Amino acid sequence: MSASQLQRVVTEIADELRTRTDRGTVASYIPELARVDAKSFGLAVIDRDGNAAVAGDADEPFSIQSISKVFTLTLALGKAGDRLWKRVGREPSGTAFNSIVQLEYEKGIPRNPFINAGAIAVTDLILSGHQPKEALGEILRFMRFLADDHSIGIDEAVAASEQRTGYRNFALANYMKSYGVLENPVDFTLGVYFHHCAIAMSCRQLAMAGRFLARSGRNPATGHAVVPPERAKRINAIMLMCGHYDGSGEFAYRVGLPGKSGVGGGILAIAPGTASIAVWSPGLDVTGNSRLGQLALELLSKRMGWSIFG
Ligand code: GLN
Numbered sequence: 001m002s003a004s005q006l007q008r009v010v011t012e013i014a015d016e017l018r019t020r021t022d023r024g025t026v027a028s029y030i031p032e033l034a035r036v037d038a039k040s041f042g043l044a045v046i047d048r049d050g051n052a053a054v055a056g057d058a059d060e061p062f063s064i065q066s067i068s069k070v071f072t073l074t075l076a077l078g079k080a081g082d083r084l085w086k087r088v089g090r091e092p093s094g095t096a097f098n099s100i101v102q103l104e105y106e107k108g109i110p111r112n113p114f115i116n117a118g119a120i121a122v123t124d125l126i127l128s129g130h131q132p133k134e135a136l137g138e139i140l141r142f143m144r145f146l147a148d149d150h151s152i153g154i155d156e157a158v159a160a161s162e163q164r165t166g167y168r169n170f171a172l173a174n175y176m177k178s179y180g181v182l183e184n185p186v187d188f189t190l191g192v193y194f195h196h197c198a199i200a201m202s203c204r205q206l207a208m209a210g211r212f213l214a215r216s217g218r219n220p221a222t223g224h225a226v227v228p229p230e231r232a233k234r235i236n237a238i239m240l241m242c243g244h245y246d247g248s249g250e251f252a253y254r255v256g257l258p259g260k261s262g263v264g265g266g267i268l269a270i271a272p273g274t275a276s277i278a279v280w281s282p283g284l285d286v287t288g289n290s291r292l293g294q295l296a297l298e299l300l301s302k303r304m305g306w307s308i309f310g
Helices: 003-018 031-035 065-086 101-105 116-127 132-147 156-165 167-178 186-197 203-209 229-242 245-254 291-304
Strands: 042-047 052-056 199-201 259-261 266-271 275-280
Touching: 003 042, 003 052, 003 291, 031 156, 042 203, 042 291, 052 203, 065 116, 065 132, 065 186, 065 229, 065 259, 065 266, 101 167, 116 132, 116 167, 116 186, 132 186, 132 199, 132 203, 156 186, 167 186, 186 199, 199 203, 203 266, 203 275, 229 245, 229 259, 245 259, 245 291, 266 291, 275 291
Parallel strands: none
Antiparallel strands: 042 052, 042 275, 259 266, 266 275
C-alpha cells in the first residue's frame, strides 16, 4: 500500500473516532494526569520506508508512562543480557499493573518487566553503578536518539505528582527490597522510575522511537543495529504477551500486534517488518488501557491487514 493510501486510512480512523463519546476514564490516581483533555486523540504511523502518516493531535506531547518500560527493558537487556531474567520473569501476569498479591506468592520476583513491580526491578538494574541523575540521563538520551529528536523531555509536574502519591509503587518496591531483588535504595530506584514514566512525547516521536522494533532491531534511518534481531523479536514477544497487563489477551485478540500501553492513554504498537505505530486517547478502560487507542489500532490492523497472525 502506498504512503498516500496509508495516510488516507489514518485520517479516516481519526475522523471516525473523533465523534465517539465512549472514551473511558482518564487516570486520576496520579493527580496531574487527571488534568489532560479527555477529547485529545492522536495517531502516527511510520512505515518501513520512513514515511509518516499522522492525524489528530499526533504532535502533542503526552505522558508516556508505562510505554517507557519497553525502552528501559531494551536498555537493561543491553546492560545485563540474560542475567536480567534472574530478577524478573517473562510470563503474562493476568493481574492488574499494580498488583501486590502476586508478588507475595512469587517471593518478590515480578512476573514480567511491564507490570509495575517488574519495571521497577528493571529500573533498579539500570541504576546500579550510577547516580539516579546519570541513569535518568541515559534513559532520556536513548529516547532522544531513537526518536531522532532532542526536544524530548520529562514533565516534572507529572513526576512530582506521582512521587507524592505513589504509595502502591513504594509498597511494591519495599516488598522487593525485602527479598533482595532491588540493589539500590528504594527512593533512588523509584525516583528514576517515576521520572522515566513522566517522559512526555507525541505520537509521532513515539512511533519514531519504536522503529527499531519494526525493523529487526535496526534504526532504519542509519542502518545501525540498536539491538540484535533476536532481541527485537523477544521484546516484541513480551509486548504481545504482557504489554496490556490483564488486558493483553484482549489486545492480541482484537489487534493482533505487539503493543505497550501507558496510563497516560498512549499505546505503541509494532507491525514487525512493516510499521511502528503510536496512538493517544487519554480515556482508559478498566484494565488501564486506552479505550479508543485500542479501537484505533484494531481498525488500523484490520484495514491494513497488519496482524502478525495473518
Ligand atoms: N507510572 C505509572 C505507575 O507506576 C505507570 C503505570 C502505567 O502506565 N500502567 O503507576
